[in-house]
Amino acid sequence: xxxxxxxxxHQVTQMGQEVILRCxxxxxxxxxxxxxxxxxxxxxxxxxxxxxxxxxxxxxxxxQFSVERPDGSNFTLKIRSTKLEDSAMYFCASxxxxxxxxxxxxxxxxxxxxxx
Amino acid sequence: KNEVEQSxxxxxxxxxEFITINCSYSVGISALHWLxxxxxxxxxxxxxxxxxxxKHGRLIATINIQEKHSSLHxxxxxxxxxxxxxxxxNSGGGAxxxxxxxxxxxxxxx
Numbered sequence: 001x002x003x004x005x006x007x008x009x010h011q012v013t014q015m016g017q018e019v020i021l022r023c024x025x026x027x028x029x030x031x032x033x034x035x036x037x038x039x040x041x042x043x044x045x046x047x048x049x050x051x052x053x054x055x056x057x058x059x060x061x062x063x064q065f066s067v068e069r070p071d072g073s074n075f076t077l078k079i080r081s082t083k084l085e086d087s088a089m090y091f092c093a094s095x096x097x098x099x100x101x102x103x104x105x106x107x108x109x110x111x112x113x114x115x116x
Numbered sequence: 117k118n119e120v121e122q123s124x125x126x127x128x129x130x131x132x133e134f135i136t137i138n139c140s141y142s143v144g145i146s147a148l149h150w151l152x153x154x155x156x157x158x159x160x161x162x163x164x165x166x167x168x169x170x171k172h173g174r175l176i177a178t179i180n181i182q183e184k185h186s187s188l189h190x191x192x193x194x195x196x197x198x199x200x201x202x203x204x205x206n207s208g209g210g211a212x213x214x215x216x217x218x219x220x221x222x223x224x225x226x
Contacts (some may be wrong), residue, residue: 031212033213035213035214037157040216041218042202042217042219043159043214043216045153045212045213046213047213047214048212055212056212058213058215102165104149104161105161105214106161106166107158107159107160107161109149109157109158110157110158110159112157
């Protein structure tokens with residue numbers, strides 16, 4: 001079965017540093033998402049991306065965050081200047097069809113980001 | 117904003133038992149998702165439903181749109197079913213992101 005691939009699986013960084021989390025969505029999917037889960041808390045929506053632009057973003061997704069699909073296959077999340085509270089598991093997801101139909105999401109296995 | 121509540125938060129049962137996990141939400145939705153999260157953290161989509169009932173193997177998911185409630189059932193539970201089960205909703209109206217419940221931590225003892 002096709003899968004969403006995320007790299008790295010673990011990332012440790014110093015506060016204030018920039019990090020880039022990488023995802024390769026399923027090849028024929030059109031909608032891409034980033035979610036995060038702080039340890040012990042519920043999963044939270046960050047951003048959705050369609051047709052090479054942000055479709056929707058949450059309050060969490062402030063100016064420190066950006067997303068990009070640089071080459072038609074990778075989908076990246078950049079955190080410009082990491083804070084301690086950015087430590088979380090970050091999940092990439094993709095879906096094939098229109099979001100308003102409530103399509104099944106395929107999740108990557110996550111990147112555990114630790115900010116020291 | 118949709119509030120998603122799951123119950124119970126924790127559930128320990130013996131192998132073979134019939135398991136029910138409940139989810140309620142506050143605002144009308146376009147779809148509800150049941151997800152499974154294993155100890156390593158990975159999330160797997162089990163069901164996406166907008167009405168009625170779906171079945172896959174020993175798993176059954178139902179939704180009652182009028183009552184804003186969904187249930188996930190596991191028949192003949194097995195220790196490998198041990199995981200966190202998460203309910204998440206698409207609120208529709210053009211909203212892309214899912215709103216998640218806190219999850220139900222299920223342990224099936226042999």
